[in-house]
């Protein structure tokens with residue numbers, strides 16, 4: 001018997017990174033193992049028992065379906081344990097939003113699953129990792145965290161997976177929520193939710209299959225030729241996400257190449273290359289067979305399109321409904 005506890009799944013990133021100097025610029029992510037992390041946090045007098053498992057010691061640029069598969073399986077089995085209050089995943093910040101969103105869409109649990117990272121390595125002056133971690137423990141141990149989907153905790157903010165995105169490359173306040181800002185505020189001694197859980201009961205869950213279909217993001221640029229679309233389709237893409245101008249726009253020849261792709265059964269999602277880009281449906285979307293990404297940026301639109309395809313959902317109306325869901 002382990003008693004009531006929180007599981008810590010460690011993957012590496014800057015939260016486990018070391019520079020070897022408090023002021024050094026260069027550092028290596030994923031240097032500190034989960035045991036060392038837990039020994040370090042033992043002195044913080046946190047409100048729960050913690051059990052750690054090391055899944056990887058890598059920068060999150062190298063995280064993808066293979067590690068997602070392991071994390072997904074572990075989250076499913078941990079969340080089925082009565083004594084497990086919640087799960088914290090330590091993660092590099094670069095792709096944290098994709099892992100958070102993937103788990104959010106696929107985990108069949110209402111228990112809290114929290115991603116946490118750091119912008120400064122553990123031995124840097126002003127390191128943010130321990131504070132972020134202590135905050136994540138507070139969130140995972142909170143009964144009101146249940147039913148809010150997968151969350152990401154950074155710089156005293158709590159974000160929902162669907163909203164969160166890395167918006168800055170430097171500084172501890174690197175994440176933003178869009179279209180909602182943070183859904184709560186947390187410090188090691190306080191926790192405030194900005195409203196009630198927005199999900200009630202079990203949400204519709206997509207199955208996670210490790211073999212995710214190939215979906216390519218096409219980043220729009222001035223003078224982009226339609227040939228970019230054709231090349232992506234020739235390379236075997238099963239779906240395309242346009243990181244378009246403004247509200248998901250692209251040069252005329254790209255739009256017609258995308259419509260051609262959609263006609264041949266390669267679904268096309270229009271997202272925006274603008275950081276806070278909301279892409280609504282437009283009149284031509286029905287005729288072109290396009291799907292509007294709404295508030296999802298290109299990386300998360302790609303993950304959702306992969307999941308839909310892997311779950312055999314290819315009807316544009318059903319796909320659009322998944323993008324419309326909050």
Ligand code: DGL
Nearest residue numbers: 013014059060092093094
């Ligand atoms: N390569 C980065 C990553 O693991 C390190 C940066 C970070 O964790 O913030 O995502």
